[in-house]
Amino acid sequence: MKINPFKPNSPSRPGMFVGRINEIDRIESALIQTKANQNVNFLLRGERGIGKTSLLNLVKFFAEGQIEVRDHQLNFLVIETDISKDTTQFGLIRKIEYALRRRLEKSEPARNFFSEAWGFIKKIEGAGFKINENKQEDAELIFEEFSYSLADTLKRITNTDSSNIFNSKYDGILVLIDKSNNASKQLDLGTFLKLLLERIQKEGTEKLMFGLAGLPKIKEVLIESHPSSIRLFDDIQMDRLLxxxxxxxxxxxxxxxxxxxxxxxxxxxxxxxxxxxxxxxxxxxxxxxxxxxxxxxxxxxxxxxxxxxxxxxRNGALEIIGNKYYRDDYYKKIQGDEYREVLNIMSESLDNWVTKKEIKDKFKGTNNSLNNAIQALSSRGIIVSKEGSRGIYRLLDKGFAWWIRLKCSQEKNKATTNSK
Ligand SMILES: Nc1ncnc2c1ncn2[C@@H]1O[C@H](COP(=O)(O)OP(=O)(O)O)[C@@H](O)[C@H]1O
Ligand SMILES: [Mg+2]
CATH class of the missing domain: 1.10.8.60 (Helicase, Ruva Protein; domain 3)
Structure with a gap:
């Protein structure tokens, strides 16, 4: 049997990675700045499948020194994690602690350091219900302990003097957080990162760097958590490949x-x-x-x-892609068949601009319901309206149009088979 080399469901390995020159350039700068004690963070924003996780993987190779960056061989301690709807602040703190411990706890002095500096974690877990991270004061206390411990660890591992008991000198700590758009209100990610970076800076080091990746709406998630948190990041939007x-x-x-x-x-x-x-x-x-x-x-x-x-x-790529990317837009997000009729009409022009008049000529319903449909579709981001001109729209991409056509022809086939 021949092995299929295409891997739609796993991120790209560095050897297979293509393009993204500008994005890489900006992230390299951020790494070099942070190494020089001038923290810069980055935010990768883009649609599903655009290559965010693949790029994060590549960044890890740069940061850990497996791939050289502008003649520098970097040596960051990289922590990789991702966020789900259920991730709490304490959950995130524990993940960071666990990753540090796993990487650094290699000798007796290191073990002693961890049980002292990071002992609060065990205390909290041991305390069970007595400490409640949902309670404001307790959450603040946990945050205090965490930020001091992290600052202390960071200072030690980036130093060459005797306080560094870890047998290795790092350029800094890079925390990569994938799927960050999942951050819940309760996690309060923007505020968390802002306060943490400020605190670490007050402790005299800026060698902590965050790299976030997420769907475009991550920007709103961060702003809602803390309006100025967005300014912590170099905001990198990922678009299609050439x-x-x-x-x-x-x-x-x-x-x-x-x-x-x-x-x-x-x-x-x-x-x-x-x-x-x-x-x-x-x-x-x-x-x-x-x-x-x-x-x-x-x-x-x-x-x-x-x-x-x-x-x-049958079960071809378009079907699979449609189920993943388009089905919700077509069936779930819209209620009326009239909305779908508009999409069906527009799909005849693929992703080219269509005027409202052209749609109207083919639309069976009333003018009013056409207006409603167009209004609803564009406010939900299912169709795009042309900037600066009224009454001109298009579908998001050709794939959506092909998939709608595929659905229509399948329905037609079903109808004719049933009527036979
Ligand atoms: N720059 C790239 N070069 C080659 N393949 C890529 C690149 N970026 C992404 N891919 C491929 O595209 C698919 C989706 O990438 P992924 O990183 O998982 O996207 P995202 O995290 O944005 O959803 C994967 O199969 C991956 O191998
Ligand atoms: Mg991903």
């Missing part, structure tokens, strides 16, 4: 087949063009369409037919 970068990803992935299968899988030129077209610059889509095409291929060469059938066939 066409050449998409081709590069395909090339890299296919190169890896030599090792996986003992020979290199090729791709016909028209197939590569088609795959690039389907991918629309979304890294996740390259892997999803590529995966389906490879499955249908003979393993030696991917043909145009493989790409097309893999995309629109």
């Amino acid at each position: 066409k050449e970068e998409v081709e590069n990803v395909i090339e890299r992935v296919l190169e890896s087949t030599s090792e996986l299968n003992g020979f290199k899988t090729l791709i016909d030129d028209d197939a590569k063009r088609m795959l690039t077209y389907f991918a629309e610059g979304f890294p996740h889509f390259i892997h999803q369409y590529g995966f389906s095409a490879f499955e249908l291929s003979d393993g030696k060469t991917i043909t145009n037919d493989n790409v097309i059938k893999g995309a629109i066939g």
